Amino acid sequence: MSDIAAILDHVDANLDASLERLFDLLRIPSISTDPEYKAECRRAGQWLVDDLNGMGFDASLRDTPGHPMVVAHYAGPDGSPHVLFYGHYDVQPADPLEKWNTPPFEPQRVTGTDGIERIYARGANDDKGQLMTFIEASRAWINETGRLPFSVTVLCEGEEESGSPSLDPFLKANKAELSRAVALVCDTGMWDPDTPAISTRLRGLAHEEVTIVGPRIDLHSGFYGGAAHNPIHVLMKILSDMRDGDGHIIIPGFYDGVPELPEATAKQWQGLNFDEAKFLGDIGLTAPAGEKGRSVLEMTWSRPTLEVNGIFGGYTGKGTKTVIPSEATAKVSMRLVGQQGPDHVLKVFRKFIEDRLPDGCKVRWGGRGEGSPGIEIPEDNPWLKKAAKALEDEWNRPAVMMGCGGSIPVVRSFEDILGMKSLLVGFGLPDDALHSPNEKYNLKCFHKGIRSWVRIIGELASA
Amino acid sequence: MSDIAAILDHVDANLDASLERLFDLLRIPSISTDPEYKAECRRAGQWLVDDLNGMGFDASLRDTPGHPMVVAHYAGPDGSPHVLFYGHYDVQPADPLEKWNTPPFEPQRVTGTDGIERIYARGANDDKGQLMTFIEASRAWINETGRLPFSVTVLCEGEEESGSPSLDPFLKANKAELSRAVALVCDTGMWDPDTPAISTRLRGLAHEEVTIVGPRIDLHSGFYGGAAHNPIHVLMKILSDMRDGDGHIIIPGFYDGVPELPEATAKQWQGLNFDEAKFLGDIGLTAPAGEKGRSVLEMTWSRPTLEVNGIFGGYTGKGTKTVIPSEATAKVSMRLVGQQGPDHVLKVFRKFIEDRLPDGCKVRWGGRGEGSPGIEIPEDNPWLKKAAKALEDEWNRPAVMMGCGGSIPVVRSFEDILGMKSLLVGFGLPDDALHSPNEKYNLKCFHKGIRSWVRIIGELASA
Numbered sequence: 001m002s003d004i005a006a007i008l009d010h011v012d013a014n015l016d017a018s019l020e021r022l023f024d025l026l027r028i029p030s031i032s033t034d035p036e037y038k039a040e041c042r043r044a045g046q047w048l049v050d051d052l053n054g055m056g057f058d059a060s061l062r063d064t065p066g067h068p069m070v071v072a073h074y075a076g077p078d079g080s081p082h083v084l085f086y087g088h089y090d091v092q093p094a095d096p097l098e099k100w101n102t103p104p105f106e107p108q109r110v111t112g113t114d115g116i117e118r119i120y121a122r123g124a125n126d127d128k129g130q131l132m133t134f135i136e137a138s139r140a141w142i143n144e145t146g147r148l149p150f151s152v153t154v155l156c157e158g159e160e161e162s163g164s165p166s167l168d169p170f171l172k173a174n175k176a177e178l179s180r181a182v183a184l185v186c187d188t189g190m191w192d193p194d195t196p197a198i199s200t201r202l203r204g205l206a207h208e209e210v211t212i213v214g215p216r217i218d219l220h221s222g223f224y225g226g227a228a229h230n231p232i233h234v235l236m237k238i239l240s241d242m243r244d245g246d247g248h249i250i251i252p253g254f255y256d257g258v259p260e261l262p263e264a265t266a267k268q269w270q271g272l273n274f275d276e277a278k279f280l281g282d283i284g285l286t287a288p289a290g291e292k293g294r295s296v297l298e299m300t301w302s303r304p305t306l307e308v309n310g311i312f313g314g315y316t317g318k319g320t321k322t323v324i325p326s327e328a329t330a331k332v333s334m335r336l337v338g339q340q341g342p343d344h345v346l347k348v349f350r351k352f353i354e355d356r357l358p359d360g361c362k363v364r365w366g367g368r369g370e371g372s373p374g375i376e377i378p379e380d381n382p383w384l385k386k387a388a389k390a391l392e393d394e395w396n397r398p399a400v401m402m403g404c405g406g407s408i409p410v411v412r413s414f415e416d417i418l419g420m421k422s423l424l425v426g427f428g429l430p431d432d433a434l435h436s437p438n439e440k441y442n443l444k445c446f447h448k449g450i451r452s453w454v455r456i457i458g459e460l461a462s463a
Numbered sequence: 464m465s466d467i468a469a470i471l472d473h474v475d476a477n478l479d480a481s482l483e484r485l486f487d488l489l490r491i492p493s494i495s496t497d498p499e500y501k502a503e504c505r506r507a508g509q510w511l512v513d514d515l516n517g518m519g520f521d522a523s524l525r526d527t528p529g530h531p532m533v534v535a536h537y538a539g540p541d542g543s544p545h546v547l548f549y550g551h552y553d554v555q556p557a558d559p560l561e562k563w564n565t566p567p568f569e570p571q572r573v574t575g576t577d578g579i580e581r582i583y584a585r586g587a588n589d590d591k592g593q594l595m596t597f598i599e600a601s602r603a604w605i606n607e608t609g610r611l612p613f614s615v616t617v618l619c620e621g622e623e624e625s626g627s628p629s630l631d632p633f634l635k636a637n638k639a640e641l642s643r644a645v646a647l648v649c650d651t652g653m654w655d656p657d658t659p660a661i662s663t664r665l666r667g668l669a670h671e672e673v674t675i676v677g678p679r680i681d682l683h684s685g686f687y688g689g690a691a692h693n694p695i696h697v698l699m700k701i702l703s704d705m706r707d708g709d710g711h712i713i714i715p716g717f718y719d720g721v722p723e724l725p726e727a728t729a730k731q732w733q734g735l736n737f738d739e740a741k742f743l744g745d746i747g748l749t750a751p752a753g754e755k756g757r758s759v760l761e762m763t764w765s766r767p768t769l770e771v772n773g774i775f776g777g778y779t780g781k782g783t784k785t786v787i788p789s790e791a792t793a794k795v796s797m798r799l800v801g802q803q804g805p806d807h808v809l810k811v812f813r814k815f816i817e818d819r820l821p822d823g824c825k826v827r828w829g830g831r832g833e834g835s836p837g838i839e840i841p842e843d844n845p846w847l848k849k850a851a852k853a854l855e856d857e858w859n860r861p862a863v864m865m866g867c868g869g870s871i872p873v874v875r876s877f878e879d880i881l882g883m884k885s886l887l888v889g890f891g892l893p894d895d896a897l898h899s900p901n902e903k904y905n906l907k908c909f910h911k912g913i914r915s916w917v918r919i920i921g922e923l924a925s926a
Contacts (some may be wrong), residue, residue, distance in 0.1 A: 203685060207783045216890025221770050222666060225798050227743070229752040230791075232771040233706070234698035243696070252741040261693035280690070284679025286823035299689035307684050308695040309786050313775035314896050315794060320670045320830075322796050322869075323772050324656025330695075331778060335688050360749035367783075406685025408783075 007454050010144045012274050012456060015447055018136040019109065019119075021051065022446070025089070025128050026107040028122040032067055032090035040157045040420040041067040044089040048072075048135075048156055055139055056147075057129070057154065059121035062174075063165035067158030071177070074138075076150050080461055082151035084180040084411060084420065086159035087131025091123035092435045096109055101435035107201045109443065113232070116281055117443035125432040129441035130186045130449070131156060137453030149461030153180055155360040157410075158188075164409060171417040179418040184456075185411060187428035188448075191272065193442065196391040196452065197383060200423035201403035202411060206346050206371025210353060211329040211364040213308040218314075221322040229361050232313045235395075238356045239330060242306060242349075246292040249306050253348040257339030265379065265401060269297050272400060301403020305335040306349075322437065329366070331427050335374075335405065342371025375422075380442050384459065390455035391425070394448060425456065465780040466608055470917050474599070475606045478910055481599040482572065482582070483677065483733055485909070488552070488591050489570040490807060491586040495530055495553035496625040504530040504621045507552040511535075511598075511619055518602055519610075520617065527629035530621030534640070537601075537615050539779065543924055545614035547643040547883065549873060550594025551623035554586035555898045562900035572906065580906035590897040592904035593649040593912070596890060600916030605889040614925030616643055620873075623650075627872060636755065642881040645846045647919075648874060649912075651889035654735065654863040656905065658913065659854040661840075661847060662887035664866035667799035669809050670835025673698070673816060674827040681777075684785040692824050694791040695776045702793060703841065705769060705812075709755040712769050715761055716811040720802030723767050728842065728864060732760045735863060764866020768798040769812075792829065798837075803835025835875045838885075846886050853918035854888070857911060888919065897898045 011018075030044035033035040045061050045068050052059035052072040059072030067090060076082075094104035100109045107121035118127065141148050155178060157167055171178060191197040214231035244250050261269075276296045280286060290299040301426070313328025315321035334345055353363055379386055380402060391399040404424075410420045427449035434438045474481070493507035494500040508524050508531050515522035515535040522535030530553060555803075557567035565576060570584035582592065604611050610699055618641060620630055632640060654660040670870035678687070707713050724732075738829040740757045750819045776791025778784035797808055816826055842864060854862040867887075874885045889914035896902045 021660060032662060033854070152879055194744060196808045205785070209783075214748065218667075220710075220869060221714065221768070221772060221796060222867070224666075224746065224763065225768040225770050225868055226753040226766050227751045227759045228746060229748055230770055232702070232774050233752070236774070237703045237706075239649070240696070240700040240703040243700075265477070280823070283682060283687065283691060285615070285677065287692075287821065288690045289696070290689045296690040300686065303689050305688040307688050307693055307785075307786060308699070308777065309684060310777035310779045311695050311699070312775045312779040314771065316775040316792075320672075320794060320796065321772060322770075323669070324770060325773075328774065329779075331783060333684060333783065335685060351746065358752065360747070361744070388494065404685070405688055406683060 002457060004301065004458050007140045007144045009450050010140045011447070011450050011454060014140070018132070019446070019449065021136070022129060022132045023107045025132065026123055027105055029094075029105045029122070030090050030158065031093050034093060041090055045070050045158055046187055048089055050133065052154060055142055059154070062170070064116055064170055069152065069158070069166070069170055070153040070156040071174075076148050076151040076461070082153070082180050083460060084178060084183045085134055085152055085154045086183055086185045087134070087156045088127045089131070089156050090158040090161050091126065094122045094162045094437075096437060101438055103261060104279045104439075118440040119443060119446065120438060120440045123430045124307070124439050124441040126434045126439065127160065127187050129210040129446055130426050130428065133446060133449035134184065134186055137284050137457060140450070140454055141457060149457060153178060160410070161178040167410060171413055175418060181421060183414045183422040184421050185422045185424050186406070186444045187408065187425050188404065188424045189428035189430065190426070190445070191402060193429060193444070194395065195397055195400055196395045197402045198387060198391070199403045199404045199426075200377040200379065200384065201235070201337070202375040202408055203304070203405055204340065204342060204372045204374035205407050206334045206336060206342040207332070207367045208346055208349060209329060209331050209366030210381070211327050211366055211378050212357075213327050213362040213364060215324060215326050218326050219324040221324050221379045224324055228324050229358055231361065232325065233328045234358060234361055235311070235313065235328045235330055238353050239332075241356065247290045249304070251306075251348050251352045254306070255340075255347060256344060257305070257341060258304055259338040261298065262379065264311070264432060268401060269295070272297070291327060297403070300405040302337055304337050304340055307333050307335070309333050334371070336371070337374040338376065340373060342373055346371060372407070375411055375415060377421060377423070381421065383421070386459035386462075387423055387425055387456050390459040391452055394452045394455050425452070427452070467918060467921050470603045470607045471914050473603045474910070474913050474917060475560040475925070477603070479915065481595070482909070483601050484599070485568045485582070485592060485595045488595065490568055490904040491587055492557070492568045492585070493553050493621065494556050497556060501530070504553055508533050508621055514598065515617060518605055522617070525633070527633055529629045531736060532621070532629070532633055533617065535617040535638075537611055538615040538823070539611050539924070543613040545616070545640045545643050546923060547641060547646045548597055548615055548617045549646055550597070550649045551590045551617045551621065551643050551860065552619050553621040553624050554589065554591070555624045557585045557898060557900075564901055569900075581903040582906060582909065583901060583903045585902055587902050588891045589651050589897045589903040590623065592909055593889050593891065593920065596909060596912035597647065597649055600920060603913070603917055604920060610865070612920060616641060623873070631876050631880060632871060632906060634876055642883060646877045646883050646885040648871070648885045648887050649889050650871065651867065651887045652891035652893065653830055653889070653908070654865060657858065658856045658860055658863055660863040660865045661850060661854070662867045662889075663842065663864045665838040665871055666767070666868055667803065667805060667835045667837035668870050669797045669799060669805040670795070670830045671809055671812060672792060672794050672829030674829055675820075676790050676825040676827055678789050679788060681923055682787040682790050684787050687787055691787050692821055693787045695788065695823065697821060697824055698774070698776065698791040698793055701816050702771060702795075704819065705815060710753045712767070714769075714811050714815045717804075717808060718767070718768070719807060721767055722801040722803060724761065725842070726884045732758070735760070760866070763868040767800050767803055770796050770798070770925070772796050797834070799834070800837040801839065803836060805836055807836060829855060834871065836876055838878060840886070844884065846884070847923075849922040850886055850888055850919050852882060853922040854915055857915045857918050889916070890915070
């Protein structure tokens with residue numbers, strides 16, 4: 001019997017004990033955003049420190065201006081790779097409490113009418129359930145073979161759900177200690193309940209707030225209407241002109257650095273038979289917006305966006321007021337991909353507006369003018385290939401190389417501060433109700449998640 | 464010496480007494496919108512009743528659900544015309560009080576460093592000063608000749624500054640008593656301090672509130688951005704598409720019933736040498752918006768508008784939120800001219816939007832869908848011609864046939880309920896600070912306003 005087979009048997013035989021440990025952690029209401037739960041956050045961190053020390057790690061709580069970091073080191077065989085594992089022990093608030101079927105901090109294992117077993121609790125997935133898949137896999141390795149086959153540094157923060165204010169300073173202050181060959185991040189999802197995934201694309205983000213200033217004061221629309229520039233009109237017109245009839249952004253230079261999808265990826269995504277009608281139907285829509293000729297997966301995973309997230313100007317109360325306002329404002333964000341640089345994109349965005357201001361109108365920029373580029377793990381990355389093989393071995397189907405339309409700031413920080421790529425492997429499902437009442441994690445996801453990490457650890461350790 | 468010359472001398476000789484009476488009325492803080500001043504409103508109405516009865520009118524206070532109406536009748540010679548005079552005895556609130564140089568309800572006669580004498584008080588112009596020009600002219604006629612040369616019904620309301628809720632029901636209930644040959648309305652302005660004016664065009668108004676509904680819930684712009692319709696984009700695009708690059712509204716049927724300006728009027732307006740640069744400069748602009756090839760006077764006096772008075776959707780707080788909102792709303796108003804029908808204009812406006820909704824997006828209408836057409840007094844109207852002659856006699860220059868970009872609801876009500884045209888003659892100036900601190904009325908406007916009415920009364924009475 002190979003090492004791996006024996007370790008997997010160990011995982012199966014000890015699933016109840018793994019669950020008990022997870023439930024212990026889930027019982028701690030480590031809500032990072034609410035100062036009332038400060039001690040609970042520390043208790044959750046300490047729980048991890050104690051657990052990791054018990055496994056043979058050299059673990060400690062490290063204070064920050066906010067909630068403490070858990071840092072734990074494990075020395076593997078000489079010459080073995082040294083990786084970083086990242087998770088977070090804090091959770092979102094649980095309200096509205098009345099919408100939970102079971103108390104959020106009293107984890108339950110419930111078999112649904114569909115025969116599927118699920119773990120219900122705040123943090124069941126995000127991120128306690130997910131991070132414990134890696135820790136339980138490590139425990140199985142150690143218990144069964146006496147040690148982990150590689151060196152690993154575990155970093156768990158307690159502020160992910162409240163904006164990670166201490167993360168970047170901590171990474172900067174502990175650069176040498178935390179810079180490893182690759183980061184394993186377990187905070188993402190699977191393609192579907194039977195198909196594992198590695199998230200290889202994260203879109204970047206740039207923000208700007210644009211205010212068009214027209215008349216110096218609000219005007220009576222009777223006396224001035226027709227002759228006076230209305231900043232709402234100017235704002236609407238310029239922002240609308242940024243897009244052509246086929247949904248392409250026509251700001252010169254906007255697509256600089258946007259790559260076409262590699263053929264292999266395009267083919268894999270086509271093969272997913274993604275149900276666009278269902279995706280849109282779930283949000284009450286019938287047809288996609290976006291660039292004509294692109295699939296919904298392309299639009300959300302591999303194409304940039306330019307989105308007005310908010311707009312306001314003039315009279316917004318009940319009833320009517322015949323005013324021409326002095327100002328109108330839009331909050332705009334852009335999702336970035338490939339080599340699209342946030343500074344460049346913000347520059348061409350601003351220029352497009354400045355070039356089109358009617359005589360006498362002005363523009364005011366309200367954003368901080370910051371942003372971060374997208375992230376892409378090349379599909380020939382050796383760590384990625386090993387992880388993909390391990391996942392295929394466990395699930396008996398290839399792992400999908402997924403995109404993620406959003407951003408995961410820690411991945412950006414690992415790149416920028418530690419110069420380290422991230423491997424995003426997780427076992428969540430779209431219906432896990434993250435940040436919502438009745439958050440859950442399928443038992444199968446937890447169980448096979450542990451088994452998946454057992455295999456990934458084995459693959460990554462093999463030179 | 465003609466009657467008129469003698470009456471004008473009487474006006475000049477008794478100006479101080481006229482001012483004393485005006486000051487008495489100005490001292491009453493008849494703020495209609497504030498329930499605390501309810502008794503003061505009644506007191507102002509009663510003051511007018513007493514004054515008119517003293518002059519030989521048959522005057523009384525008439526109760527309404529709000530503030531009372533003043534109705535006063537005077538029977539002129541048999542066979543003489545019977546006109547209605549309209550004014551309002553209520554005023555705007557005076558706050559911010561600290562911005563007044565003199566107490567708002569302690570009227571002062573102040574000679575400025577420019578040598579011009581002005582009356583400062585809330586209501587000095589709007590509308591106590593203006594309505595008293597007519598009453599003092601009537602008094603001069605009666606005192607000098609023993610009677611007025613025509614029959615007149617005076618109607619003064621006390622709710623003009625708070626939306627006139629009782630006006631239409633009162634007109635309907637007293638139709639026979641109030642329907643006269645023509646209404647004289649003294650609530651408008653002069654062209655400049657030396658040039659009298661009659662306002663012959665008032666734009667109508669139609670309102671609608673349009674909400675574009677996209678996704679059924681607010682969405683994360685990372686996960687859905689690119690593929691999901693953003694209702695802010697849809698709203699901006701459709702509203703922008705209503706206007707071409709030259710400022711014309713391209714909604715089919717929008718201009719139905721919009722007349723071209725009569726050549727004579729166009730020529731008169733050109734001759735005014737209106738200072739567009741100053742008009743725009745005063746409001747902080749350098750170039751006009753609106754239809755290319757039209758003058759600012761045309762745009763504000765004789766052309767329709769389509770104006771977004773308010774817009775809101777998505778995140779409008781501080782900072783950023785990467786949301787695709789479920790809805791976005793615009794409050795739209797249209798100024799109407801000529802025969803443009805509000806129902807028709809609202810219909811083609813709604814159709815334009817409905818025709819352009821992307822698949823899966825919906826529209827919700829939030830307005831009451833009401834409106835009123837514009838008003839135009841033809842320049843060959845006999846009352847208008849008489850008034851114009853009288854004004855030219857007094858000011859030694861022709862009265863300008865002005866447009867007014869706004870609406871005066873009472874004129875609409877006189878047309879619709881009483882079937883009566885209005886003659887809009889007033890002596891206000893653009894810098895009179897209506898509704899603002901330090902409202903004023905030039906002494907010359909008051910004095911020559913009285914003299915103007917003396918002459919107009921004479922002209923109107925002459926068969």
